[in-house]
Amino acid sequence: xxxxxxxxxxxxxxxxxxxxxxxxxxxxxxxxxxxxxxxxxxxxxxxxxxxxxxxxxxxxxxxxxxxxxxxxxxxxxxxxxxxxxxxxxxxxxxxxxxxxxxxxxxxxxxxxxxxxxxxxxxxxxxxxxxxxxxxxxxxxxxxxxxxxxxxxxxxxxxxxxxxxxxxxxxxxxxxxxxxxxxxxxxxxxxxxxxxxxxxxxxxxxxxxxxxxxxxxxxxxxxxxxxxxxxxxxxxxxxxxxxxxxxxxxxxxxxxxxxxxxxxxxxxxxxxxxxxxxxxxxxxxxxxxxxxxxxxxxxxxxxxxxxxxxxxxxxxxxxxxxxxxxxxxxxxxxxxxxxxxxxxxxxxxxxxxxxxxxxxxxx
Amino acid sequence: xxxxxxxxxxxxxxxxxxxxxxxxxxxxxxxxxxxxxxxxxxxxxxxxxxxxxxxxxxxxxxxxxxxxxxxxxxxxxxxxxxxxxxxxxxxxxxxxxxxxxxxxxxxxxxxxxxxxxxxxxxxxxxxxxxxxxxxxxxxxxxxxxxxxxxxxxxxxxxxxxxxxxxxxxxxxxxxxxxxxxxxxxxxxxxxxx
Numbered sequence: 129x130x131x132x133x134x135x136x137x138x139x140x141x142x143x144x145x146x147x148x149x150x151x152x153x154x155x156x157x158x159x160x161x162x163x164x165x166x167x168x169x170x171x172x173x174x175x176x177x178x179x180x181x182x183x184x185x186x187x188x189x190x191x192x193x194x195x196x197x198x199x200x201x202x203x204x205x206x207x208x209x210x211x212x213x214x215x216x217x218x219x220x221x222x223x224x225x226x227x228x229x230x231x232x233x234x235x236x237x238x239x240x241x242x243x244x245x246x247x248x249x250x251x252x253x254x255x256x257x258x259x260x261x262x263x264x265x266x267x268x269x270x271x272x273x274x275x276x277x278x279x280x281x282x283x284x285x286x287x288x289x290x291x292x293x294x295x296x297x298x299x300x301x302x303x304x305x306x307x308x309x310x311x312x313x314x315x316x317x318x319x320x321x322x323x324x325x326x327x328x329x330x331x332x333x334x335x336x337x338x339x340x341x342x343x344x345x346x347x348x349x350x351x352x353x354x355x356x357x358x359x360x361x362x363x364x365x366x367x368x369x370x371x372x373x374x375x376x377x378x379x380x381x382x383x384x385x386x387x388x389x390x391x392x393x394x395x396x397x398x399x400x401x402x403x404x405x406x407x408x409x410x411x412x413x414x415x416x417x418x419x420x421x422x423x424x425x426x427x428x429x430x431x432x433x434x435x436x437x438x439x440x441x442x443x444x445x446x447x448x449x450x451x452x453x454x455x456x457x458x459x460x461x462x463x464x465x466x467x468x469x470x471x472x473x474x475x476x477x478x479x480x481x482x483x484x485x486x487x488x489x490x
Numbered sequence: 491x492x493x494x495x496x497x498x499x500x501x502x503x504x505x506x507x508x509x510x511x512x513x514x515x516x517x518x519x520x521x522x523x524x525x526x527x528x529x530x531x532x533x534x535x536x537x538x539x540x541x542x543x544x545x546x547x548x549x550x551x552x553x554x555x556x557x558x559x560x561x562x563x564x565x566x567x568x569x570x571x572x573x574x575x576x577x578x579x580x581x582x583x584x585x586x587x588x589x590x591x592x593x594x595x596x597x598x599x600x601x602x603x604x605x606x607x608x609x610x611x612x613x614x615x616x617x618x619x620x621x622x623x624x625x626x627x628x629x630x631x632x633x634x635x636x637x638x639x640x641x642x643x644x645x646x647x648x649x650x651x652x653x654x655x656x657x658x659x660x661x662x663x664x665x666x667x668x669x670x671x672x673x674x675x676x677x678x679x680x681x682x683x
Contacts, residue, residue, distance in 0.1 A: 454563050462554070463545060
């Protein structure tokens with residue numbers, strides 16, 4: 129990749145849940161806003177599955193605006209005039225942090241030799257970054273979707289590191305349906321002849337498989353009502369059906385566009401590793417089978433937000449977490465917001481979310 | 491701040507620094523008053539817009555249905571459980587009162603008194619479900635599905651083995667004495683233990 133992301137190399141090998149360590153792990157990150165002299169105003173933002181550290185600045189490969197510019201910036205709900213916002217690429221990803229596309233000690237890319245990681249491993253990497261940056265205690269940790277899993281993992285495993293924990297459209301465990309959709313995506317990638325057991329670096333990449341994986345996943349990020357409102361049964365640039373297998377329908381054309389665009393910015397092996405980490409995520413399992421136990425005794429305040437049209441991580445998953453936090457006696461707020469965009473609502477124009485985020489973070 | 495009289499009565503009774511659960515906390519008026527007394531106060535509210543306002547005010551409020559979600563809280567996890575103007579909307583007020591006394595060492599309950607003379611008169615002379623200043627909503631639109639009276643509440647508290655530690659009565663905004671409360675009070679507040 130032809131850009132030089134800001135990054136640092138963790139001084140110590142990173143211990144991994146699957147056993148072993150990741151040596152010389154690089155963490156690529158961006159920061160926004162000034163760190164206060166007493167280092168008390170740092171907010172860690174955790175990105176979702178295919179997200180990156182460019183939360184409020186242009187993506188270096190696509191040139192598109194940051195993925196949460198509507199939420200993060202001067203005068204925005206997460207106000208960079210007041211807070212020092214840190215967002216890092218998770219390990220296993222492909223925007224500058226160590227992942228399967230990185231060069232291993234033998235000079236060749238890791239590919240499938242990269243260790244299988246967990247959400248807690250990702251967070252361990254983020255904690256390593258905070259240590260390196262000298263940030264002992266976060267004003268808040270904030271994340272949506274997989275970012276919410278990281279925020280929960282941080283709160284459960286490093287309870288003194290964050291004063292506020294904001295979890296949006298997320299879950300404490302992957303359901304059978306969540307795993308099933310991820311498996312569909314992984315099989316699409318691995319069925320692509322270009323995948324070659326992951327050893328495709330420097331050759332043709334498994335773009336067709338990765339695009340299908342993205343198309344399937346993208347459907348889970350939307351809602352039936354949203355799709356109907358946006359596309360209905362409208363035809364794409366043609367007066368009538370073609371009686372062929374072109375993208376006759378607008379929704380087909382849209383999905384193909386989403387799929388092919390994705391392959392230009394994401395590594396197929398990273399997609400395998402990160403979806404695996406999410407499937408392995410079960411915060412209660414990590415804590416003796418009790419989610420309440422995971423949060424026992426922590427000092428943080430929590431806020432959970434779900435969306436009524438999100439069927440990927442539905443409201444019941446957030447309630448399940450709230451139930452555990454109540455049992456643990458933790459201060460928790462929870463609100464289900466109404467928005468038509470499905471799981472993706474957390475990234476889109478939902479003014480009520482802006483108000484909740486601003487109110488909770490302040 | 492202009493707190494509703496039943497809420498002001500409750501706020502005045504709660505000891506500073508207490509842990510309080512406000513069930514049906516609305517826009518958080520009581521919670522804010524209690525936060526000023528250094529209480530650790532949590533809320534449950536069914537209306538999403540109210541929850542959003544509470545969260546924006548920095549209050550810890552969970553959107554939920556008290557009929558269902560009170561069971562989430564451990565026994566005696568609060569010094570006080572507050573149920574203001576909500577008992578009469580519960581699917582099973584008796585069970586809600588049990589839950590209230592389970593999660594709170596003490597409980598405050600406020601409700602509109604259906605035996606107030608205006609209500610009695612409206613029913614007696616009008617022959618229709620009363621629409622009064624205390625109960626301004628028609629029978630088919632009201633959330634109040636289990637109307638009760640001061641006397642009914644005393645009976646229920648006794649049946650549940652709860653001790654009445656304090657009682658306050660109001661006619662409109664005005665506090666009134668306990669004499670003839672079942673006829674004279676539009677609203678009642680009870681403290682139970």
